[in-house]
Amino acid sequence: QRKKFMEHSADYLVLKGISKSFGHFNALNDINLHIAEGEFVCFLGPSGCGKTTLLRIIAGLETQNQGQIIQKGKDISFVKPVKRDYGIVFQSYALFPNLSIAENIAYGLVNRRQSSSVIKARVTELLQLAGLPDSGDKYPGQLSGGQQQRIALARALAMSPGLLLLDEPLSALDALERVRLRTEIRQLQQRLGVTTIMVTHDQEEALTMADRIVVMNHGVIEQIGTPEQIYLQPRTQFVASFVGKVNVLRATALGAGRFRIGILEFDCPVWGDKFVAGQAVKVYLRPEDIVVHRDQPSQPSSAERPRGTITKMEFLGAYCHACIEVEGLDKQSVTAAIPLSEVHQNDLKAGTKIFLELVPAKARIFPVTKE
Ligand code: ATP
Numbered sequence: 242q243r244k245k246f247m248e249h250s251a252d253y254l255v256l257k258g259i260s261k262s263f264g265h266f267n268a269l270n271d272i273n274l275h276i277a278e279g280e281f282v283c284f285l286g287p288s289g290c291g292k293t294t295l296l297r298i299i300a301g302l303e304t305q306n307q308g309q310i311i312q313k314g315k316d317i318s319f320v321k322p323v324k325r326d327y328g329i330v331f332q333s334y335a336l337f338p339n340l341s342i343a344e345n346i347a348y349g350l351v352n353r354r355q356s357s358s359v360i361k362a363r364v365t366e367l368l369q370l371a372g373l374p375d376s377g378d379k380y381p382g383q384l385s386g387g388q389q390q391r392i393a394l395a396r397a398l399a400m401s402p403g404l405l406l407l408d409e410p411l412s413a414l415d416a417l418e419r420v421r422l423r424t425e426i427r428q429l430q431q432r433l434g435v436t437t438i439m440v441t442h443d444q445e446e447a448l449t450m451a452d453r454i455v456v457m458n459h460g461v462i463e464q465i466g467t468p469e470q471i472y473l474q475p476r477t478q479f480v481a482s483f484v485g486k487v488n489v490l491r492a493t494a495l496g497a498g499r500f501r502i503g504i505l506e507f508d509c510p511v512w513g514d515k516f517v518a519g520q521a522v523k524v525y526l527r528p529e530d531i532v533v534h535r536d537q538p539s540q541p542s543s544a545e546r547p548r549g550t551i552t553k554m555e556f557l558g559a560y561c562h563a564c565i566e567v568e569g570l571d572k573q574s575v576t577a578a579i580p581l582s583e584v585h586q587n588d589l590k591a592g593t594k595i596f597l598e599l600v601p602a603k604a605r606i607f608p609v610t611k612e
């Protein structure tokens with residue numbers, strides 16, 4: 242019995258077989274997930290994939306048709322929202338406009354009938370935490386979007402909840418504020434050690450903030466993993482294309498780990514036993530796994546590099562994305578990520594003729610399926 246407890250003691254929240262339908266529409270289908278205490282988990286997926294519905298079910302704002310929610314070993318599947326131990330922040334700041342910032346933060350504490358000196362001390366502490374120690378007497382309308390969201394976060398943390406739920410908290414903010422708040426929220430979460438679930442459709446947000454990402458599509462979980470696992474080892478074609486930029490190339494398996502794209506043959510032993518000779522496949526390769534050269538390799542023993550012409554350069558700061566039309570890859574074009582220093586050194590621009598090297602060890606290969 243004790244061993245069993247030890248094995249599961251690290252799970253703060255467990256979702257078991259959660260399903261939800263609206264009329265005939267299945268919004269969620271058999272969702273199973275274990276979240277450890279102190280973990281920051283992102284639900285990531287396109288619009289309509291069910292991520293908000295799942296968060297609302299955890300909050301008790303929506304009721305599942307099937308399945309269980311276990312929080313700290315306790316079944317809370319049908320516990321009322323107010324009796325669940327969480328704080329929540331929504332996309333729209335949702336502060337009470339007619340209450341001061343201090344009153345907004347104190348709202349839940351007042352409802353819990355705490356003494357006024359305790360409330361005052363806690364509000365001061367939370368204003369500090371939000372990085373806005375002097376704004377207690379202001380009103381929401383006097384604060385910027387980012388500041389309002391910091392206050393919404395402080396309000397959600399006022400009761401020291403065990404679980405923090407964030408529903409697209411950054412999507413209404415401008416780009417600079419969004420990036421700044423990403424770091425602030427993550428640092429605060431780590432400092433407090435509060436288990437956190439954030440819903441987002443922004444892959445960069447999920448990759449930079451989460452301990453683990455739950456990628457969702459059409460009401461099911463496609464993959465659960467660390468940002469590195471999701472980016473480097475996507476398990477499905479959906480995950481590979483939804484997270485990060487990727488080249489998808491039509492290819493043919495030749496058997497025994499060898500593949501061909503147009504005239505280019507390459508070995509990819511890890512995928513060797515997955516495909517039979519002659520099978521049509523898709524090769525997924527990140528732009529950073531395509532290397533651009535001005536020349537053929539100097540050693541004649543090396544495989545010949547396919548030729549290409551740069552059709553467009555996209556400046557992205559520290560590196561560029563070069564769109565390349567490749568001869569011999571069955572007229573497929575690719576995008577390569579090239580560090581800016583190399584772009585300058587090799588004088589790469591639209592019209593430049595280049596030679597390509599693919600890094601097949603990084604490729605993910607999937608069977609061609611009917612859409
Ligand atoms: P978004 O980022 O657009 O909010 P999402 O992944 O969070 O997308 P949900 O809001 O969870 O998606 O919605 C999932 C699906 O369920 C959508 O197709 C939506 O139209 C549907 N849905 C959500 N709530 C309801 C409801 N109350 N009644 C009917 N359908 C709903």
